[in-house]
Amino acid sequence: MKPVLIVDYGLGNLGSVARAVRFLGAEPVISGDPALLLDAxxxxxxxxxxxxxxxANLKRLDFVAPLKQYAASGRPLLGICLGMQLFMEESTEGDLHAGLGLIPGRVVRLQEERKRGIKVPHVGWSGLEPDKREWSGTVLDGLHPGDALYFVHSYYVQPRNDGDVLACTTYGDARFCSVIARGALVGCQAHPEKSSGPGLRILGNFLDVHQH
Amino acid sequence: MIRIIPRLDIKGPNVVKGVNLEGMRVVGRPELFAPHYYDEGADELLFMDTVASLYGRNTLDEIVHRTAERMFVPLTVSGGIRSVQDIRGVLRAGADKVAMNTAAIANPRLVAEGAEHFGSQCIVLSIEARRLPDGRYECLTDGGRERTGKDAIEWAEEAAGLGAGEILATSVDNEGTGRGFDLELTRLISERVGVPVIASGGAGCAEHVRDVVLIGKADAVCIASILHYGCLEAMENVAYAEEGNTDFLKRKIPVSSRSAHNRRGIQPVRLAELKQNLADWGIEVRRTERDAA
Structure with a gap:
């Protein structure tokens, strides 16, 4: 198997993703070179x-067009947390920003309700709930409804097509799409690399390595 | 879900445990505790470098590095972090978050700079507070040794405004005593700030954890003594390095009958058992597959 390319565009702790990939038996490569997308x-x-x-960073590093081409070629792409949100057409975070536009829909903010203890950012473990799609044969193969993942986020994705939603998560009054899948594109709002057994299972499914 | 975060106070090569952040006794090697807690469903782990200011931080970075290779839950490192460079080093070693107290009070800009560089989710403001006779709470620094005159509740709010993503609130009065959390300290901060509050210091039994969630409104709970002694009870031989006060381990008396901590009301508990108790009381906690089976 070829190394798994972890895109380095100057945001986030990439080491923990690389460690989880290595733990699962695949070889990670962290790189900020868009040329590597050609044959990844x-x-x-x-x-x-x-x-x-x-x-802005993806644009500056010339990642936007290569990422779109990579996704269009039907090869597997996993977006984690903000990486998932970037798949969408636009985000209301700060001003309105255009995203990569790989999946129709937008990114909106969670509502805070201090009195009920609903704080934003949403930090901690929350369960995955099935939506309309089956999990077997997807990146969630082997997971069970209610399995919890570790989240840290203030925004969430609202895909336009229900068919793109693989799992939802409830926080406060919001029931949001926490795992999205469209063809070979998969997005996970939580951090699978920090979500113990169920998280490693998701990464393992994506990498197509089966330890269980 | 309420997060349960075992806290490992590290001194050199060992995990130690004191009372009121003082009188540290060696309880064993971190390599014993960390995997044990991970397997039992710890939602995160907190490593506290108790002597960072005296010895520099290389040992702890190594411990974190080894832990991060195999344990896939968030890891927080606290103690002796004074600059953006220090934060970067700790994250590079494998930590996901840093908790800062002394340096943040000396230089509140560090909270803002840390959040700008690495994101708010990385920056935990650690508050070590004691209750004053008039009911206010004062921040202490340098492992509870130095007074600051700074109001803990106001500082929590200010730091959240500067970009701290979570507040770790430790009661120095209750820490290691087993008489329960300072519910008022936790509640005042939790009601004041919009970011999650991690309660720390004082757990003597599962009921204390319940109370700090239901009454203290904690979003997460840091626990040391009751889990450590619960872990030790489950082990035959405890590995430790011959450094520091190791008398406790040498005496090899069953943990539950050891008078010193019984007197202080420490009731050892296993992490999985604690989570079961919390679930029975209607508190949502993360259950691992093994619990469910």
């Missing part, structure tokens, strides 16, 4: 931080 077979787009800054 598996790519992870991580990310922590602000949507606008992320898009």
């Amino acid at each position: 077979e598996r790519v992870i787009l991580p990310g922590v931080g602000a949507f606008g800054v992320a898009m």
Whole structure:
């Protein structure tokens, strides 16, 4: 198997993603060189931080067109946290920012309700709930409804097509799409690399390595 | 879900545990505790470098590095972090977050700069507070040794405004005593700030954890003594390095009958058992597959 490319665009702790990939038996390569996308077979787009800054960095490093071409070729791409949000057409974080536009829909903010203890950012473990799609044969193969993942985010994706939603998560009054899948594109709002067994299972499914 | 975060106070090569942040006794090697807690469903781990200011931080970075290779939950490192460069070093070693107290009070800009460089999710403001006779809370620094005159509740709010993503609130009065958390300290901060609050210091039994969630409104709970002694009870031989006060381990008396901590009301508990108790009380916690089976 070819190394798994972890896109380095200056945001987030890429080491933990690389460690999880290595633990699962695959070889990670962290790189900020868009040319590597040409013949990559598996790519992870991580990310922590602000949507606008992320898009600006991707543009500055000439990643936007190569990422779109890579996704259009039908090769597997996993977006984690902000990386998932970047798949969408636009985000309301700060000003309105255009995203990569790989999946129809937008990114909106969670509502805070201090009195009920609903704080934003949403930090901690929350369960995955099935939506309309089956999990078997997808990146969630082997997971069970209610399995919890570790989240840190203030925004979430609202895909326009229900068919792109693989799992939802409820926080406060919001029931948001926490795992998105469209063809070989997969996005996970939580951090699978920090989500113990179920998280490693998701990464393992994406990498197509089965330890279980 | 409420996060349960085992806290490992590190001194040199060992995990230690004191009372009121003082009188540290060696309880064993971190390599014993960290995997044990990970397997039992720890939601995160917190490594506290108790002597960072005296010895520099290389040992802890190594411990974190080894832990991060195999344990896939968030890791927080606290103690002796004074600059953006220090934060970068700790994150590079494998930590996901840093918790800062002394340096943040000396230079509040560090909270803002840390959040700008690495994101708010990385920056935990650590508050070590004691209750004053008039009911206010004062921040202490340098492992609870130095007074600052700074109001803990106001500082929590200010730091959240500067970009701290979480507040770790430790009661120095209750720390290691087993008499329960300072519910008022936790509640005042939790009601004042919009970011998650991690309660720390004082757990003597599972009921204390319940209370700090339901009454203290904690979003997460840091626990040391009751889990460490619960872990030690489950082990035959405890590995430790011959450094520091190791008398406790040498005496090899069953943990639950050891008078010193019984007197202080420490009731050892296993992490999985604690989570079961919390679930029975209607508190949402993360259950691992093994619990469910």
